[in-house]
Amino acid sequence: MAESGRARTRVVVVLSGKGGVGKSTTAVHIAVAMARAGKKVGVLDVDLCGPSIPRLLGLEDAVVMHGEEGWHPVYADEEKRLCVMSIGFLLPDKNAPVIWRGPKKESMIKQFIEDVCWGPLDAIVIDTPPGTSDEHISVCQNLQKSDMHIDGCVLVTTPQRVALADVRREISFCRKVGLPILGLFENMSGYVCPHCKECTNVFSRGGGESLAANASIAFLGAIPIDPQLQQCAVL
C-alpha cells in the first residue's frame, strides 16, 4: 500500500474491552485532530455489528465506490485529508442487523485492510468493537501481514470498576498479541451540571488513572462528559 520510498502508513488502534465508553468518538477525534494538523488520515471502522463512525462524521448517506483496484473510501472533507471505511456504508438498509459469525467477520476485516484503496496516508485510526474476539484477532493478524506500521493502540475506559475490569483484560490481550499500548484515556470523567456548574462523578472518577499507573501505561488524560462532544466531530 505504501509507495516505495515513502514512509509507511502508521496505524493506531482504538480499543477498550468495554462497550459504550467512547471508543468511536475518541477514534474520530484523534483522526480529526491529525487531519487538522495537516496529515492525511484514514478511519477504519471494524465494528461490523454496530458501526458508529459514519454517523459521528456526518457521513450516514455516503456510498462506497468500488473500482478495479478495490473499494474507495469515503472522504469526510473536500480537501481529502480524512477518509473513512465502514460497513455502515455498505449496508443497503441501515436497520438491517449484520448477523455474522466469526469467519465472515474475519473475511470482511481482511478485505478492509487489503482491498481498500486508502492511498498514501500518514496514519490510519482503527475503531474496534468491545471485546477481545474475532475482530480484534483479525485486525492484529492482518495488520501484521500488511506494510503498514503498527504504532500501537490507545485504550479508552470510563472510571468505574465494571469498565476497568474489561480494560484490564484488554491490556492482557494487547500484551499477548504484542500490540504496543500508547496510552489510556479516562472518558466520561465527571459531568458538569449545566445549571449550577457543579461537577458530579457520574461514573466514579480516577479509576482509569489508577489502572494506567498500576499497569505501567501512559495516562493520556481524563475527558469529562460533554453531551455536545458527539456532535462536534466534523472538520
Place this chain on the structure above:
Amino acid sequence: EVEGERPADAPESCPGTSSTDAGKASACAGCPNQKICASGEANKPDPDVGVIRERMRDVAHKLLVLSGKGGVGKSSVACSLAVALSENDANQVGLLDCDICGPSIPTIMGVVGEEVHMSNLGWQPVYAEHNLAVMSIGFVLPSLDDAVIWKGPKKNGMIKQFLKDVHWSDITHLIIDTPPGTSDEHLSITTLLADADVDGAVIVTTPQEVALLDVRKQINFCKKVKMRVLGVISNMDGFVCPSCSGTSQIFPADSGGVEAMCAEMDVPFLGSIPLDPKFARACDEGKRFTDQWPTSQTAKSIGNIVEALTGRLDGGKNK
C-alpha cells in the same frame, strides 16, 4: 443476512453448512466438508437443542437481555430485574451471564471470586441470594485480568455448556445477559433455545441516536430469529444534579428518543431509568441499589419497569 456456519477449513465463498446449497455449490468443490454437507449430515438439528429444551422445561419464564450497543447498562438492568424478581420468595431466579469477553455480572451481584463446582447434576451456580443463582465465565476464569481471546466456535461451546450443563435447580425465571452486537453468542443462544419456549427479549438502550442505530438492528435481529421483543428500556435517561436538582440530559435524544423509536419499530416501551451515580456505584460495589435507596426516583423507575415486564410475562407468550 443470517450467516450459517462456515467451517474453518471451508473456502471463502462457502454457502454455509445450513444453506440449501451446502455441498452442492460450485464453491464446494475441493472442500474437505463437501461430502458431509451434500449428505445433509451437517444440517441435521443439533441434539443438544433437545437436551436444553428438557433442562428448560420447568422454567416458567426465560428472557434475554439484549442491546446491540455496548455500555448502555444491559448487565446492570439484567441484575436489577433478577434482584427484583427474587424479592418475591415464590420465585427462584437464575441469572446467566453470556458475555464471555466482558463478564460483568459477578461484579454487579457482589459475588466476584466465587467458584462453581461440578456435581453429578451439572455445574452448581453461585447463589447471590437464597433464591437467586448466578452463572458466569467470570467464576471459571483462573484470573479475571486475563483476556478471553476466543473466536466464535469456542465462545459458542461455552454458551452451549452454560445452557446444557448448569443445574439451576427449580428456577421459575431465567434471565440471560448478553454481550453487545448480533454475532456468534446471539446466534448460538437463540438457536440453542429455539425449542425452549423463550418468553422473549428485553432490549436496553440509552436515548441517543448512536445507540438507537444499533438497537434498531437488534430489534430486527429479534424479528429475524422470531424472538418476541418484550419491550425496550431507556437507560441513563435524564440526570438529576445532586447539588441543585436541576435536570439535564447527558445522552440527549438527538433523534426523537426511545419512545419514538419504539413506536416506529412497533415494540413496547417498558420505561426509562435515570442516570444515577449511586446506581453506578452500587453496581461497582456489588451492592443492592434498591435496598440502599428504595425511595429514589431510580428505584421507582426500576420498579415500574419490572411491573410492566412481569405483566407481559404473565400475560402469555403469544401476545
